[in-house]
Amino acid sequence: MSASQVELITIGDELLLGFTIDTNAAHISRALAASGIEIVRRTTVGDEAERIAQAVREALDRTGAVITTGGLGPTSDDLTKPAIARIFGRAMKLDEAIAAKLEERWRARFPNSVFPSTNRTQAEIPEGARILVNRHGTAPGIWLEDEKGRWVAMMPGVPREMRGMLAEELLPAIKARMQGVVSVVLSGTLRTTGIAESAIAELLGPSFLGDPQSELGSLPLAYLPGVAGVDLRVTAKGLPPERAQKLVKEAIVKLRSRVEAYAYGEDDADLAAVVLDRCRALHLKLAVAESCTGGMLGERLTSIPGSSDVFLGGVIAYHNDVKKELLGVRAEDLERHGAVSEEVALQMAAGARDRTGAQIGVSVTGIAGPGGGTPQKPVGLVWIAVHGSDAKARRFHVPGDRAEIRQRAAQAALEMVRRTLAKG
């Protein structure tokens, strides 16, 4: 049992039935790991008092430090507090201040009906509990501790409420118990795109495979392929903070030296932000012309705050008439080469640039499927063009379903702009 090890129990039928994806769990894990606190096990149970109690009892026996989320909400779900209070042998006691607040809220919603007694249970608190204040909702959090120092912290399941309470109340409380951080879990990520996992493995060679003799100072290396590309992640566990930082930094430098041309950033870097920064530094304005991505490229660029000083806009040219009318694509080229062709991609990029007054135009035209493919032009075929001081187009064959093809195409278009600007 270590001071910096915790178990997490997430409660809710919605989670267990798979209707809700458990993003709370990932958020709590990351927030705790950053403070040197390790989640050693995570358990999810439904809204049933006996199952909640059993899971908490087991976790207390194993680890002695337990965080729960969920089951503090409306009456029918409100099982967590009494179930856990019984484990600690505590009675439930009505907190008048909380009850008054709940009743006030009810009356505002249903002025003509009586406040149901079942709803008052939300204001019941185990005796001897410490309240974790909820500044973002009604249900308070609760910290219960026994004479051996074993504790359970209960938080609501609503993500906004949980996140606020974790940062403002729970993390400070856990940190205050720790006798100085002895070790942390620290990760570093190098983000690559335009190269397959197997090709990266070849560039790195077998000496990077994460055994104790590895070039990464024994840090394990994970390949994380996704639609944005392949992320390479190294993780240091159980080391003092400074040693972990040094090892992770050195490992990322080593990885970058092998895959330099494909690496666009580290950790949470977004390629759209990288492209905008590069344009900004070069005082260039950017515009888009999108067919198969249908606005996704513009959406990615404008998702970055402050994009308006670089990104002017562009045209969603889904129908061929729009390619002609709004981008000036020649009818005979559409006729002769088809909408998914080098010629049309180049004219779309030029049109986006010239009609918006930008210095760089980038276009995407492709076949996202599931229909519309032919043997000559199969689903996944994408032409991307960038028109700056000179023009170039590139053909891609992109794997995946409709959503993946569109996401990979948008990412490839951003990467093509990045490489164009990297060359100056």
Place this chain on the structure above:
Amino acid sequence: MSASQVELITIGDELLLGFTIDTNAAHISRALAASGIEIVRRTTVGDEAERIAQAVREALDRTGAVITTGGLGPTSDDLTKPAIARIFGRAMKLDEAIAAKLEERWRARFPNSVFPSTNRTQAEIPEGARILVNRHGTAPGIWLEDEKGRWVAMMPGVPREMRGMLAEELLPAIKARMQGVVSVVLSGTLRTTGIAESAIAELLGPSFLGDPQSELGSLPLAYLPGVAGVDLRVTAKGLPPERAQKLVKEAIVKLRSRVEAYAYGEDDADLAAVVLDRCRALHLKLAVAESCTGGMLGERLTSIPGSSDVFLGGVIAYHNDVKKELLGVRAEDLERHGAVSEEVALQMAAGARDRTGAQIGVSVTGIAGPGGGTPQKPVGLVWIAVHGSDAKARRFHVPGDRAEIRQRAAQAALEMVRRTLAKG
């Protein structure tokens, strides 16, 4: 211990550290629930043999039926099989066919290096195990069972491989063990937008609150608010399939009768698809003009396969010059009223319609933040206009951060088109 109750154990440091969100767990839960199999507990542990074994032992004692995902991958993670084999008292045995396949794959990637003996462990299978074929990757799944009929099924953690194996191998194996389905978990969802959770509660009234006397035949009702609106979900648990279907259907009809104007679909319905279907039925073409959403509205419409017969495209008018040049917004109106105004929204919608040849143009202009707000025009202010046979614009004040404001604005724009067309 019931024939239709299973525990799920997901394995991986990446999950426990919160780097990866556990989408496998939700997928498996939904797939099993649809077959009448209930996941009663979910556990996540890291890549450590003893922790994996402990979690599996406990789950076997509680439920006797366990599915694991992860830990079947590359050598350093390959802890699951031997850890679980030991619980069953089985030795590991090399499967020559699997070993040959792995070696072949290695040689293709690293022609000049020796196949490491550590990699051969991936081809080791517990004695007496049944292989679950992996048609989408290299690591096979494994089914182990003891003389009491307690079983563990191990699947890989890569989502694509896991999903294939679940559908093709594991689900049929579990179903074959069940003595006819006695009860299922069944849910129905009514999707609403443009109305707050509290306003829905008021429309429904207190008799819908999910107690045994509720109007929903005792099915619990969950409010699931999100950027697309508020979903209302009823769930029937532990009932025979036909009875569950009937109750869920009746509950949805009852809910719909109360919130009719705001309900755009059921279950996984996407408002973009609803809008496209409505346009298609009326033989109308649609175009967009987007400022603060930057392409998101077009992206949502084109995410639907077959959208090209309705959606023509449009203009991402992020900069005011693009609003003027490509949509014909009058300079004096931009000057006098600002880009986020009724006048500009109306002219943008008209421009999108006229310049693409569509019958309906829809526009969005707003302040997504975090910067750019003023006391008169705060962050979250959005004007949306729809220009069909007649024109109308509406002002919204949308809550949330930049991403949420944009998502809510795009959804509100689609809803405004839906309501315009609903009126005929």
